[in-house]
Structure formats: C-alpha cells, structure tokens
Amino acid sequence: MARKLLLEHINVSGINTFDVYRSKGGYASVEKALKTMSPDDVVEEVKKSGLRGRGGAGFPTGMKWSFLAKPEGVARYLVCNADESEPGTFKDRYLMTHIPHLLIEGMIVSSFALGAKTSYIYVRGEMMPQIRILERAIAEAKNAGFLGKNILGTGYDLELYVQPGGGAYICGEETALLESLEGKRGNPRIKPPFPAIAGLYGCPTVVNNVESIAAVVPIINEGGEEYTKIGVGRSTGTKLISAGGNIKNPGVFEIELGLPVEEFLYSDEYCGGIANGKRLKAVVAGGSSVPILPANLFLKTINNEPRLMSYESLADGGFVSGTMMGSGGFIAFDEDQCIVRNTWNFTRFYHHESCGQCSPCREGTGWMEKVLHRLEHGHGKMSDMDLLVDVSKKIEGNTICPLGDAAAWPVASAIRHFRDEFEWHVTNASEAVSRNYGLAHYADPLPKKEETPA
Amino acid sequence: MKVTIDGIPVEVEPGTTILNAARQIGGDIVPPAMCYYSKLEGSGGKCRTCLVKVSKGSEKDPRPMPKLVASCRTTVMDGMEVQNITSPEVIEARKGIVEILLINHPLDCPICDQAGECDLQNLGFEHGAVKTRYEFDRRTFEKIDIGDKIQLHMTRCILCYRCVFTADQITDHRIHGILNRGDHSEISTYIKAAVDNDFSGNVIDVCPVGALTDKTFRFKNRVWFTKPVDAHRDCDHEKCNGKVTLWYKGEEVLRVTARKDKYGEVEEFICNTCRFDKKKTSDWVIEGPRKISHKSVISANHYEFKPLPVVKTNPQLMEKNKEQFERDTRL
Numbered sequence: 082m083a084r085k086l087l088l089e090h091i092n093v094s095g096i097n098t099f100d101v102y103r104s105k106g107g108y109a110s111v112e113k114a115l116k117t118m119s120p121d122d123v124v125e126e127v128k129k130s131g132l133r134g135r136g137g138a139g140f141p142t143g144m145k146w147s148f149l150a151k152p153e154g155v156a157r158y159l160v161c162n163a164d165e166s167e168p169g170t171f172k173d174r175y176l177m178t179h180i181p182h183l184l185i186e187g188m189i190v191s192s193f194a195l196g197a198k199t200s201y202i203y204v205r206g207e208m209m210p211q212i213r214i215l216e217r218a219i220a221e222a223k224n225a226g227f228l229g230k231n232i233l234g235t236g237y238d239l240e241l242y243v244q245p246g247g248g249a250y251i252c253g254e255e256t257a258l259l260e261s262l263e264g265k266r267g268n269p270r271i272k273p274p275f276p277a278i279a280g281l282y283g284c285p286t287v288v289n290n291v292e293s294i295a296a297v298v299p300i301i302n303e304g305g306e307e308y309t310k311i312g313v314g315r316s317t318g319t320k321l322i323s324a325g326g327n328i329k330n331p332g333v334f335e336i337e338l339g340l341p342v343e344e345f346l347y348s349d350e351y352c353g354g355i356a357n358g359k360r361l362k363a364v365v366a367g368g369s370s371v372p373i374l375p376a377n378l379f380l381k382t383i384n385n386e387p388r389l390m391s392y393e394s395l396a397d398g399g400f401v402s403g404t405m406m407g408s409g410g411f412i413a414f415d416e417d418q419c420i421v422r423n424t425w426n427f428t429r430f431y432h433h434e435s436c437g438q439c440s441p442c443r444e445g446t447g448w449m450e451k452v453l454h455r456l457e458h459g460h461g462k463m464s465d466m467d468l469l470v471d472v473s474k475k476i477e478g479n480t481i482c483p484l485g486d487a488a489a490w491p492v493a494s495a496i497r498h499f500r501d502e503f504e505w506h507v508t509n510a511s512e513a514v515s516r517n518y519g520l521a522h523y524a525d526p527l528p529k530k531e532e533t534p535a
Numbered sequence: 536m537k538v539t540i541d542g543i544p545v546e547v548e549p550g551t552t553i554l555n556a557a558r559q560i561g562g563d564i565v566p567p568a569m570c571y572y573s574k575l576e577g578s579g580g581k582c583r584t585c586l587v588k589v590s591k592g593s594e595k596d597p598r599p600m601p602k603l604v605a606s607c608r609t610t611v612m613d614g615m616e617v618q619n620i621t622s623p624e625v626i627e628a629r630k631g632i633v634e635i636l637l638i639n640h641p642l643d644c645p646i647c648d649q650a651g652e653c654d655l656q657n658l659g660f661e662h663g664a665v666k667t668r669y670e671f672d673r674r675t676f677e678k679i680d681i682g683d684k685i686q687l688h689m690t691r692c693i694l695c696y697r698c699v700f701t702a703d704q705i706t707d708h709r710i711h712g713i714l715n716r717g718d719h720s721e722i723s724t725y726i727k728a729a730v731d732n733d734f735s736g737n738v739i740d741v742c743p744v745g746a747l748t749d750k751t752f753r754f755k756n757r758v759w760f761t762k763p764v765d766a767h768r769d770c771d772h773e774k775c776n777g778k779v780t781l782w783y784k785g786e787e788v789l790r791v792t793a794r795k796d797k798y799g800e801v802e803e804f805i806c807n808t809c810r811f812d813k814k815k816t817s818d819w820v821i822e823g824p825r826k827i828s829h830k831s832v833i834s835a836n837h838y839e840f841k842p843l844p845v846v847k848t849n850p851q852l853m854e855k856n857k858e859q860f861e862r863d864t865r866l
Contacts, residue, residue: 249716266713271580271608437694437713437720439581444635447718451671468668475631478602479583 083350084311086299086319087292088335091179097214099221102182108227110301114190115235118301123194127297129305131317136162136253136290137368137408138483139392142297148277149195150285158286159192159200160262161294164246164253166205167368168430169410172321173291175333177204177211180295181218185241187294189227190301192239195287199240203258206248215243250434254482255288256280257436268438269482290408292321313339316391320409322351327415329353340390342366343380346413359415362523363499366395367407369427370487372494373420374404375523385527400494416520421506421513424495425453431488442485445476449492456503459510466496466503499523538611540564541621553606553617554585558798564619565798567629567658569636569743570695571607573800578700579607582693583632584658588625591616603628626662633662638669639718640744641690649745651758651832654799655693676721681711682729684750684811685739689721692746698722698738705804706732722746733772736810740793740801751811752790758782759832761789763825768809768818775806780825781816788814797828 085091095101102108114123128143149157161184165173177184184202192200204212219241222228230238244262246252252261256270259281280286296318300308309317316338325331328346330353336345346361347354355361361376381387383402388394392406414423432446449472452465473489480486496503501521506513536549540557541564547556555573557565566587571579579585585607589600594614603625606617619625637659644650676689694713699722702709711724724730730738739747761782770777782790791810793801813819827834 251716271605432717435717437715437717438696439583440636440693441583441632443694443718443720444638447674448635448638448669448671471631472635475628475635479586479628479632481580481605 083335083337083340084319085335086311087176087180087183087295087321088333096180097178097182097218099182099218099225102180103225106302107182108186108222108225110298111186111189111193111227112233114193114301115233115237120194120196123190123297123301126305127194127300130300130308131305131312131315132293132296132300132308133316133392134290135292135296135320135408137167137370139406142289142293145277145289146191146195146287148275149287150278151196152285156199156282156284157195157197158281158284159188159195159197160255160258160281160286160288161188161200161202161291162253162255162258162288163202163204163208163211163291164258165208165291165408166248166250166253166434167370167408167410168427169325169365169412170323170368170408171325172323172333172409174208174211175323176291176295176321177208177215181211181214182222183295183298184215184291185218185222185228187297188241189222189232189239191287191289191294191297192241193237194297197287198238199242201262201281202241202243203252203262204243204245205252206246209245212243212245219243249436250430251436251482251484254484257482258288259286268436269484271481311337313389313391314393316393316406320390320406322390322409322411324352324411324413326411326413327356327359327418328413329356336390338389338391339394342388342390345390345411346380352411352413355413355415357415359417360520360524361413362416362418362520363414363420365410365412365414365491366404368410369412369430370483370490371405371407372400372403372490373424373498374402374494375498377524377527378402378498379404381527383527400490401497404494417517419457419517420495420499420502421453421457424492425450425457427491428453428488431484435484435488439481439485441476442480442488445472445485446488448472449488453492456506457513459506459514461503461507461510463504463507465507466500469493470496536611536613538613538615538617540617541619547611549610551611553587553589553604553609553611553615554579556611557606557617557619566606566619567654567662568607568798569654569658569693570697572697572700572741573798574804575697575700575704575741578695578697580605582636582695584629584636584662586625586628586632588618588622589615590618590622629662630664633658634664634667634669636693637663637667639674640693641673641675643691646754647691647745648748648753648758649691649742652799653745654743674718679723680729680750681724682731682735684736684807685730686748686750686753687722688746688748689723690746691744692722693744694720694722695743697741697743698747701738701741701804702730702732702735705737706734708732733806733808734774734804736807737793737801737804739810740795740804743799749790749810751814755789756784759835760784763827763833765794765822765825766819767822768813768820770806770809772806772808774804775809776803777805777809778803779805779809779819781819781821786816788816788819790814794825 090105132142133139252267257267261267276286345351364379382397428450432450435446437443473493476485477489502518566585568585569582586603587606593612679687714723764781768777793805
C-alpha cells in the first residue's frame with residue numbers, strides 16, 4: 082500500500098469540518114511553521130522537497146517562491162489557482178470538496194512563507210458547491226483563530242478570500258487569472274514582466290495550483306528531506322491523478338510518483354483495468370492538452386523500458402514518442418473509441434476557449450476544428466493531415482500564452498501516432514461515419530530496439 | 536546599449552524594444568507590426584507578425600531565447616543579437632501568421648475604403664501566400680454604425696485592440712470594447728451605444744484594416760486617386776493642435792486625417808471637429824504636399840521630379856529648321 086499524504090484521511094467521516102480535521106492532526110503545519118520557523122525556512126524546506134507545480138507545467142514550486150520580488154512597502158499576494166478546467170482533470174475539485182481544510186492550511190503556511198497578508202483562492206465559476214464549502218471552511222478556521230489578525234498569537238495576519246471566476250478555461254493561465262481577479266477581461270498578459278515581479282494589482286504575486294499548495298502541508302509536517310524519499314529522481318512526492326475514460330474504477334487516486342503505468346492502469350488499487358473486458362487503444366496521460374499516445378508507446382518507452390508515472394518517464398522520447406505529466410488528467414481509450422472524433426472534440430474545446438487575443442490561436446484553433454469536423458464526418462481529404470500538422474506548427478510557440486501549444490499538441494500527436502486511422506476516415510468515408518477503426522496495431526509490442534555495436 | 540539586428544549593430548537607450556531598435560536602423564529589417572502602435576501605451580504583442588528570433592540573449596547571458604518573441608514587446612539587452620529576415624524560422628512563422636490573419640478576412644479590397652493604405656494588404660503582399668488553404672465559410676458580422684461618423688465593419692477586423700487603447704488613452708471615456716472570445720470575439724459598443732467623443736475619430740486612423748471607416752468618406756473615392764496635402768488650422772480644442780493631412784480630389788477636400796509616418800502611425804491625434812467638420816480649403820492653412828513613401832500605391836502618379844522629356848532635342852533637326860526658317864523669312 083502506497084503512502085498517502087494528501088488523501089490519508091479522505092474516508093474519515095466529517096473530515097470536511099474543522100473539528101474532525103483538527104483531531105486528525107490538521108493545522109499542525111501552521112503551528113509548526115508560524116511558531117518555530119521563519120518564512121525563509123519554509124521556502125527552504127519546500128525547495129528541499131523538490132515539489133514540482135501540480136498544475137501542469139511542473140515548475141519547481143520552491144524555486145518559483147524564491148523568484149518572488151520583495152520590495153519594501155509593497156504588498157505581496159499568494160493566489161491559489163483553483164480554476165481547474167482541463168478536460169479530464171478533476172483532482173482539485175475532489176480535494177476542495179472533501180478536504181477543504183487541507184487547502185486552507187496550505188494557504189496559511191504558503192502565505193506565511195511568502196509574506197502575503199492577503200491571499201485569494203480563485204475558483205472556477207462552475208464550482209459553486211466548492212466555493213460554498215471553502216467559504217464555510219474559511220469561516221471555521223477564522224473562528225478557531227487560524228485566520229485573521231494575529232494568528233495563534235504570532236503576530237502574523239492573513240485574510241483569505243474565495244473569488245469565483247466566470248468559468249473560462251483561459252482564466253487558468255496565471256496572468257489571465259490575475260486579470261480576471263482584478264475584475265478585467267481574462268486575457269493573458271504579455272510576459273515579461275512575470276507575476277513574481279508584477280502580478281496582481283502590479284504587486285509581486287505567486288500563483289500556485291491547489292494541489293501544490295496542499296502538498297506544502299505534509300512537506301512542513303515531515304520535512305523536505307522526508308518528502309524526497311517518496312518518488313523517483315526529480316519527481317518527488319505524491320500526485321493526485323484523476324483517472325477517467327474506459328476504465329473500471331474511475332476516480333481520483335493518490336499515487337507515489339514513479340509508479341509503473343502498467344500497475345496504475347491494471348491494478349485493482351487504482352484504475353482496475355479496462356472496462357467491459359476490452360483492450361487499451363490510447364491514453365491521454367495528463368489532461369487534454371498533452372500529446373496522446375497509443376497503448377504500446379504508453380506502456381513502454383521507445384527503448385522498451387516500462388514507463389513510470391513520473392514527470393521524466395512520461396516525457397521520455399520528447400514529442401516524438403513521449404507525452405507529459407500535465408495536470409494528471411488520465412484518460413484511457415478502449416478499442417471502440419475513435420481518435421479522430423476525440424481529437425475533433427478536444428479541438429472544439431480549444432476553439433471555444435481561445436480568448437481571441439493573439440491571432441494564431443484565435444484563427445488557427447477554429448481552422449483545425451473545421452478541418453477535423455470535416456474529417457470526422459466523412460468529407461475529408463488526404464491532404465488534410467498535412468494541413469493540420471502545418472497549422473498546428475504555425476500555432477505552437479507563436480502565441481502569448483500556452484493555450485496555443487495546448488491546442489496544437491493533441492492534434493499534432495494524434496496525427497503522428499494515428500495517421501492510419503485518419504487516412505482510413507478519408508478512404509472509407511462512408512464506413513467511418515457508422516463504425517470505428519478499432520484497435521488495429523496500436524497495442525502491438527514495440528519492435529525490439531536494435532543493439533548498436535559498441 | 537548595443538544590439539545587433541540581422542548583423543547590423545545599433546546603439547539604443549535601455550528599455551527600447553527590439554522593434555524600435557530595428558526602426559532606428561530602418562529598411563527591410565524592420566519587422567511588420569499590425570497591432571503595435573508607438574503612440575499607444577500597452578499596445579502590441581497580439582498579432583504576432585513582428586515575431587523575431589533572439590539568437591543571443593545578452594552579453595551576460597548569451598543563451599538564445601527558446602521561442603520566437605514578439606519584437607514589439609521585448610526590450611533589448613546589452614549585446615543582444617536578433618535575427619529577423621535572416622532567419623528562415625521567422626520567415627516561415629510570419630508567413631503562417633499572415634495566412635492565419637487572412638483566413639477570416641474578407642477579400643473585399645476592391646470595395647474597401649482602406650485599400651491602398653491598409654497594413655494587412657501590404658503585409659499580405661509582402662509575406663503572404665498566393666493561394667489560401669482555407670476552404671470554409673468566412674466568419675461574418677453585420678455592419679454597425681457606432682455614432683453618426685464612424686462605421687464598424689467587424690468582418691474585416693483583425694482584433695489588434697488599437698482602437699480600444701485609443702479610446703482608453705486619447706478620449707475621456709471608453710464605451711466600446713471586445714465582446715465574446717475566440718474567433719467570434721468582436722469589437723462592439725455596449726448595446727450599440729454611439730461612440731460620441733471629441734477624439735473618437737482617431738480610432739479610424741489607428742485601425743490597420745478597413746474595420747473602422749469614416750462615414751463622411753465611405754465610397755467617395757479610392758485613396759490613391761486623392762492627393763494628400765499637409766495643412767493646419769488654429770483649433771480651439773485644448774488637446775488638438777490642428778495639424779492634419781487633407782486628401783484632395785480636384786478642388787474638393789474628401790477627407791481629413793491625422794498625419795501618418797512611414798509606419799502608418801499618426802504623429803499627433805486630432806479632434807473630431809478638424810476631422811469631420813472642416814472640409815473646405817478656406818478652413819485650413821496649406822503647408823504643401825504630403826510626402827508618401829514611393830512604395831505606397833498612394834504615391835502612384837505623384838511625381839517629385841520633372842518627367843523625362845519624351846521628345847529629345849535633335850541638334851541637326853534644329854539646325855535645318857533654322858535654315859528653313861531663315862530661307863522662308865528672307866523673301
């Protein structure tokens with residue numbers, strides 16, 4: 082049984098209330114940090130833990146904190162990014178629904194580390210129940226003296242606010258989130274300046290994902306050294322994975338990083354295998370924007386080594402044969418799923434969610450969606466695949482924010498790995514509207530890598 | 536600070552953007568800009584046509600930047616090396632951007648008032664492909680009258696946000712902005728309120744395409760048939776200094792605009808009275824013809840020098856003519 086750090090007490094009834102959470106050892110990290118540590122000690126501890134941002138990019142959290150500018154007389158802010166909108170990802174919502182106090186505890190410790198006197202939790206507008214849960218939890222914590230003026234008699238003041246967003250995917254991008262938080266249209270800002278220099282209201286700001294902030298709690302409780310013992314290589318600690326798609330037990334799982342994907346997918350402790358006795362065709366490993374992989378390349382890397390659930394192993398092979406950890410939105414596709422339809426669906430999402438500020442993303446996502454719609458409905462052409470790859474290349478890297486990349490990668494990777502299926506949609510257009518391509522060779526064992534003579 | 540653009544070194548002030556450094560050098564190495572406007576604070580970074588490659592970050596940190604950067608919003612570092620037209624990657628990306636900008640742009644240049652002074656037309660001419668690969672219906676919008684002087688033709692808009700910045704910074708209040716998002720976002724006013732402001736007409740000048748047009752000039756003439764003349768008047772508006780360009784057709788002033796520099800940016804913003812209401816020569820003090828870049832279609836048939844004499848003088852013929860003349864007059 083693997084260690085659980087975040088979801089340890091998830092099954093305790095009433096863990097969403099302050100009293101039960103406190104009786105299970107909650108808010109110990111606040112006491113420890115505020116009473117025995119200096120803010121720099123907390124940052125140092127998080128740095129030591131090697132915690133990487135759980136929102137998608139995987140940037141080391143401790144390093145992000147140490148970049149925060151600290152000019153005299155200027156307020157600093159911590160903003161929690163709870164605008165979880167990546168298709169396939171629902172871990173933050175789960176965490177906020179069931180253990181809201183873990184997030185609040187993490188917010189207090191992190192705000193203390195950064196010297197923020199006011200912190201915000203920006204929650205996606207659709208998550209109204211979670212907003213109410215958080216507000217109740219904040220009120221409870223305030224009553225118990227963990228928020229407000231002079232927390233635990235240490236002289237540290239913190240106000241915590243929950244801000245509902247409007248429900249736009251783009252507001253999960255940190256600068257767009259800050260714009261939205263300021264009450265403006267949620268357009269990403271042009272960087273530099275980075276939020277660590279000029280963020281919310283022009284003040285230095287750190288934006289962190291819900292899970293990253295929650296992970297600060299076990300790091301402070303047990304120490305950064307202890308945290309690095311879990312995981313593999315530079316992927317330390319545990320990660321919440323929201324597994325969905327054609328698996329037997331969909332849900333949120335806390336895994337130790339470095340778990341073999343095969344075990345994650347097939348063991349009963351986690352996904353429990355593919356539902357209805359079918360075979361695995363493809364996997365999106367970290368939310369809709371990471372490259373999709375066929376079953377064979379997902380289970381084994383190109384060098385025929387078993388793939389692990391870690392930042393490095395999933396990215397092994399780069400964009401040619403690898404994918405990314407992303408935000409942990411694990412979607413499995415069985416042999417009956419159509420990759421073309423799925424790619425179209427993802428593109429439709431990005432087309433709808435593009436903010437329309439910079440031209441490649443605004444026009445390119447719509448273009449890709451129209452071409453994929455045509456392919457899916459049997460009006461495609463053989464040249465469409467090259468067109469899609471070309472358009473995705475024109476978008477990738479040329480936009481203000483990563484939404485352009487996120488829209489381009491699934492299309493480029495789907496065509497790279499599933500070109501046969503796309504071509505079949507053109508050559509057998511009438512068949513393609515009534516039947517799926519099936520598994521084909523996508524789960525075949527990879528060819529043995531030829532040993533190069535030394 | 537020293538910065539090298541396409542191998543040409545230039546000394547610039549700290550805080551200058553790559554685009555402005557390139558403009559100090561001038562010529563072909565200046566990246567095109569559709570949304571950046573030097574007179575408007577915060578503009579730029581959106582159209583991505585000015586992308587350049589930074590092959591050396593700075594003297595201190597010589598690593599190249601991983602992605603192409605928007606030159607209008609990236610400030611130079613000492614010792615930075617930038618590639619614009621010398622980088623195939625940049626040329627390729629720019630071609631892609633132009634194609635992407637044009638996929639939803641109507642090709643109605645033959646009836647568009649902006650034709651001839653349209654940034655997108657020039658950009659498409661210089662960097663675009665001959666043929667489009669886009670085979671779907673283009674996005675269209677209804678035309679909207681915003682006030683009695685300006686018409687918005689949203690179909691042509693490339694969402695550069697220049698007019699939004701203009702309204703924010705030049706006029707005293709802004710009532711138009713971007714509604715919706717993605718490729719269905721549009722410039723509009725709140726429940727189609729009229730844009731009525733002393734400086735609202737400047738949005739026409741800053742619009743790089745024909746999305747915002749002057750209703751007093753619409754369909755009157757093609758810009759290249761009109762003759763630009765610099766003029767000024769003693770404008771009583773405190774923020775307007777009355778320096779304009781009059782566009783003549785024959786004796787008639789067809790339209791009045793602010794004076795634009797070679798990058799199509801106005802030198803000084805003008806008020807609506809000057810722009811819309813003073814259309815008689817007697818209102819103005821004429822300064823002289825406005826010089827327009829010889830590359831622009833507007834300067835077609837405008838000669839700055841005497842045309843070459845078509846009939847060359849033939850000394851022999853003149854000599855014979857003289858003899859003939861003397862013979863004829865002797866009698």
